Amino acid sequence: xxxxxxxxxxxxxxxxxxxxxxxxxxxxxxxxxxxxxxxxxxxxxxxxxxxxxxxxxxxxxxxxxxxxxxxxxxxxxxxxxxxxxxxxxxxxxxxxxxxxxxxxxxxxxxxxxxxxxxxxxxxxxxxxxxxxxxxxxxxxxxxxxxxxxxxxxxxxxxxxxxxxxxxxxxxxxxxxxxxxxxxxxxxxxxxxxxxxxxxxxxxxxxxxxxxxxxxxxxxxxxxxxxxxxxxxxxxxxxxxxxxxxxxxxxxxxxxxxxxxxxxxxxxxxxxxxxxxxxxxxxxxxxxxxxxxxxxxxxxxxxxxxxxxxxxx
Amino acid sequence: xxxxxxxxxxxxxxxxxxxxxxxxxxxxxxxxxxxxxxxxxxxxxxxxxxxxxxxxxxxxxxxxxxxxxxxxxxxxxxxxxxxxxxxxxxxxxxxxxxxxxxxxxxxxxxxxxxxxxxxxxxxxxxxxxxxxxxxxxxxxxxxxxxxxxxxxxxxxxxxxxxxxxxxxxxxxxxxxxxxxxxxxxxxxxxxxxxxxxxxxxxxxxxxxxxxxxxxxxxxxxxxxxxxxxxxxxxxxxxxxxxxxxxxxxxxxxxxxxxxxxxxxxxxxxxxxxxxxxxxxxxxxxxxxxxxxxxxxx
Numbered sequence: 001x002x003x004x005x006x007x008x009x010x011x012x013x014x015x016x017x018x019x020x021x022x023x024x025x026x027x028x029x030x031x032x033x034x035x036x037x038x039x040x041x042x043x044x045x046x047x048x049x050x051x052x053x054x055x056x057x058x059x060x061x062x063x064x065x066x067x068x069x070x071x072x073x074x075x076x077x078x079x080x081x082x083x084x085x086x087x088x089x090x091x092x093x094x095x096x097x098x099x100x101x102x103x104x105x106x107x108x109x110x111x112x113x114x115x116x117x118x119x120x121x122x123x124x125x126x127x128x129x130x131x132x133x134x135x136x137x138x139x140x141x142x143x144x145x146x147x148x149x150x151x152x153x154x155x156x157x158x159x160x161x162x163x164x165x166x167x168x169x170x171x172x173x174x175x176x177x178x179x180x181x182x183x184x185x186x187x188x189x190x191x192x193x194x195x196x197x198x199x200x201x202x203x204x205x206x207x208x209x210x211x212x213x214x215x216x217x218x219x220x221x222x223x224x225x226x227x228x229x230x231x232x233x234x235x236x237x238x239x240x241x242x243x244x245x246x247x248x249x250x251x252x253x254x255x256x257x258x259x260x261x262x263x264x265x266x267x268x269x270x271x272x273x274x275x276x277x278x279x280x281x282x283x284x285x286x287x288x289x290x291x292x293x294x295x296x297x298x299x300x301x302x303x304x305x306x307x308x309x310x311x312x
Numbered sequence: 313x314x315x316x317x318x319x320x321x322x323x324x325x326x327x328x329x330x331x332x333x334x335x336x337x338x339x340x341x342x343x344x345x346x347x348x349x350x351x352x353x354x355x356x357x358x359x360x361x362x363x364x365x366x367x368x369x370x371x372x373x374x375x376x377x378x379x380x381x382x383x384x385x386x387x388x389x390x391x392x393x394x395x396x397x398x399x400x401x402x403x404x405x406x407x408x409x410x411x412x413x414x415x416x417x418x419x420x421x422x423x424x425x426x427x428x429x430x431x432x433x434x435x436x437x438x439x440x441x442x443x444x445x446x447x448x449x450x451x452x453x454x455x456x457x458x459x460x461x462x463x464x465x466x467x468x469x470x471x472x473x474x475x476x477x478x479x480x481x482x483x484x485x486x487x488x489x490x491x492x493x494x495x496x497x498x499x500x501x502x503x504x505x506x507x508x509x510x511x512x513x514x515x516x517x518x519x520x521x522x523x524x525x526x527x528x529x530x531x532x533x534x535x536x537x538x539x540x541x542x543x544x545x546x547x548x549x550x551x552x553x554x555x556x557x558x559x560x561x562x563x564x565x566x567x568x569x570x571x572x573x574x575x576x577x578x579x580x581x582x583x584x585x586x587x588x589x590x591x592x593x594x595x596x597x598x599x600x601x602x603x604x605x606x607x608x609x
Contacts, residue, residue, distance in 0.1 A: 025512055026433025033424035033483050036416075037446055040458065041480040045449065047457035056460070104349050110342045118346070120593065125353055127592045129541040131559035132581035136356040139363060139574055147359060150374055181353065242450035245543045249563060263452035263544075270456045271548055283453040294448055 051280035058274040069281035078257050079282065082265040086289075088172065089261060090241045093179045097236055098229075100180065101187025106221075108188065109195045119189065126185040134249035137178045141165050141250070165251055168258035175250055175259050179240060187232055194228035195221070230296070238293050242286065262286050364389055364579040371574060389575030390583070393566075399580060401554050402561035407587075409471050409557060410539035413478035417535050418528065420479065421486035426516050428487070429494040430502065440491065447484035451544050454480070459548050473549040474557070478539045485538070486531040493527030494520060533595050537588045558584040 052069055056062030073079040108119060125133060140147055141164035149161040164174045202220050211219065244263040247253065253260035253268060260268075262282055270279015363371065365385040370377040377383060393399045427433065428440045458477055459468075467473040497520060505515045521528070546557045553565055562580040566573060 022431045023433045026427045026431045026436065029423040029427035029431065030433075030439065031423075033420040033443075033487065036420060036476070036479045037443075037483060040461075040477050041446055041449060041454070044454050044457035044461060047460065048453060051457055051460065100349075103345065107342055107346050107349070110338070112342070112346075118350070121350065122353060123592075124357065124589065127537065127588055128357075128585040129543075129559050129588065131541075131543050131563055132584050133356060135562065135577055135581045136360045139578065140356065140359060142574075145372060145374070145379075145574075147379055150379055181356070184349075184353065238448060238450065242452040244452050245559075248543075248547075266452070266456065267544070267548075271459065276456055276460060280456045283456055286453055290448070290450070290453075294445070 048280045049284055051277055052284045053281075054277045056276040056280075058271075058276060062277050065277075069278050070285075072278070073281060073285070078260070079265065081257055082253075082260040082262050082282075083285075085172070085257075085259060086241060086261045086263075086286075089176060089179070089243070089259075090237060093176045093183065093240050094233060094237050096176070096180045097183040097187050097240075098233055101184050102191055102229075104184060104188035105191035105195055106217075108192050119192070123185045123189055125182050126189075130182060130245045131249055133182060134178060134246050137174075137181075138165075138250055141174050166255055168255055171251055171255055171259050175247060178250065179243065179246055182246070183236060183240070187236060190228065190232045191225065194225050194232075198224045230299075234293055234296055237296075238290060241289060241293070360578045360582050363574055364582050366575060368575065389573075389579045392573075393576045393579045393583070397566065397576070398554050398556075398561065399558075399583075402556050402558045403584075405471065405555060406540060406557040406584075409474045409478070410536050412471075412475045413482060413539045414532055414535040416475065417479040417482035417486050418532055421483050421490055421531065422516075422521070422528070424483070425487045425490035425494055426520060429491045430520070431512070443484050443487050447481070447488060449480075451481065451542075455544050455548050458545070462549050468549060469551045469555060471555065474539075474542075474546055477545050477549070478542060482535045482538060486535055489531045489534070490524065490527055493524045497523050529595060533591055536591065540588050 053064055053066060054062035055065050104122065108115070108122070112118060143161065143163055143166055146161060146164060149158070152158045163170060165171045198221065203216055206216055206220050242263055243261060244267065247259055247261050247264045251259045253264050262285065266279045266282040269275050269282060362382055365387065366382045367384055367386045367388065370383060424443070428436045462468050462473045462477070467476070501519055502515050505519055541559065543559050546560045550556050550560065556565065562577065562584060566577050566580055
């Protein structure tokens, strides 16, 4: 997406300018980044859209077949199931991440001993490679030796072991739980930074006016936090929607495609199955959803500027 | 940058009206939920560690041994991992690829951020926005066309496939982060240097870069962590066992269809996480402030 505006710089007139001209220098300085992004980001983006209209397979260049891939996907129940799963996964995981993350941020914003230690420790799930923590979850969700089943059995809460990843409903809940576990730190720490920019004097003034704790939260904290909530949650939604690693490790889309997301289905059809064209079409089908999320982010930013009194 | 400065609230103000809260109330509303959060967030790491040092006998026998503890800790899994699998090779690959991708991206991002933020060439704002949008393009929709490109360029199954594709998500992020840092450096310093006859290149290397070392460090750590954690490109573009990175190698080579070597898997996950955790713990303050700063820009 970096292309069009970069291309604008290449006006013939710059040749006539001095070497110190800001535009020449700007172009030179932008060159390495622009070249890498144009070749490995913008071009593949276009290539992906083109591949979606071809019947390319691995090892065989394809020919243009129009919207045949999309027609096929339109009547493919597995594709629609993956769309449903992706939306369910994104909406439920993001909602939980937001609520729990906001709660954790509010807790960490209190006066606490060892505050910076807690802040550092809480971020750990976010720092560790997703695949590696997902492997730990795989072991936690093991059908035979699950530590969760064992602990619940010991407490007398359940009679027999839970089949975490073998049953469609359980599998969906399990992958969402693992995603929420990984996502909470990011939401909590960014919202915490937002909370710390709210001046204490506002709370003091509201308390003097007789506001309850809930009113403080509802009418001081929340409105002032809205801009950063918008940005944080857009990022969170974007990354949850395009998630691949967690599902690939835990279920590979199973059982009976119950946890297939669009990204994992795209990988399964495109790379494992060799149908590059069809895989690309599934990936392209994700773009409208992503655009919606980005527009949401854009309006979030607009509101922030307005709240800060306009300007840059 | 302005945002980051606001975060550092003077200590005198901290807690604000905290004195209004009684201790019992605070235990219920703060300490107890915090404890639950910490247990849930840290338990998988504890479970990873305890499994990595647990002998196989204890691992599957929940009747005679409490699974939460280990009676006879063993280094057998770690020995197996380091001496009988290609794990050390994967670690080396990951280090090389992450380092190369990080330096490549940082160099490109420094130049781009300086051009956008300080040279202010015509269209700089639009380019800045385009860089931000580039950050929002997820690898999940790029890996299929990229795999076609990587194959056609003859890069398939080589480290260069990853070194050249990782910058697609590293450059936008680093550029965005560094733009924030450059913005915080006073214009006057550059003006003085310009009057003294310094070229733009001298200004960048002798004035701007030394002043933005903290920004460079956090951008570098971020880039390194992101490359270390990357999975989908490494899974798609690399085939040979000995060329894989840690996340891909652990998942595809240590998991055999019939027997799960849980001890070795957990040891692999633990050792693979250590470098980023150590790196992160040294620079945690940079990390937190730049993460929040980058999001708030």
